[in-house]
Amino acid sequence: MKWIRKVFSLYDMKTIRKEMILLLGNKEMDAREISSAVGVGEKEVYTHLSHIARSVKHQRKKLIIKPSVCLGCGYVFEKRKRFTRPSRCPICKSEHIRSPMYRIG
């Protein structure tokens, strides 16, 4: 029985990623929007995003990330390499931070 479950989850992963690639090809979305659109948790969205970033390269496309912005002072987290939202601004210490937005183009 174990292998059957494995096959299914692999299938699900592929389906979810395909769906995400389609969605992000049409519009810019943040992790929360993606999470509710494809029905997986936000944490899982980030895992899929890092795979997608690699896989779309084969189609000569790329995952474009619009960096997080501090809503307190306007600081842009441009050098951030991780996909997740930073928790606090290094300049003004505000925790009101706009999530990064993703798109495929």
Ligand SMILES: [Zn+2]
């Ligand atoms: Zn700030």
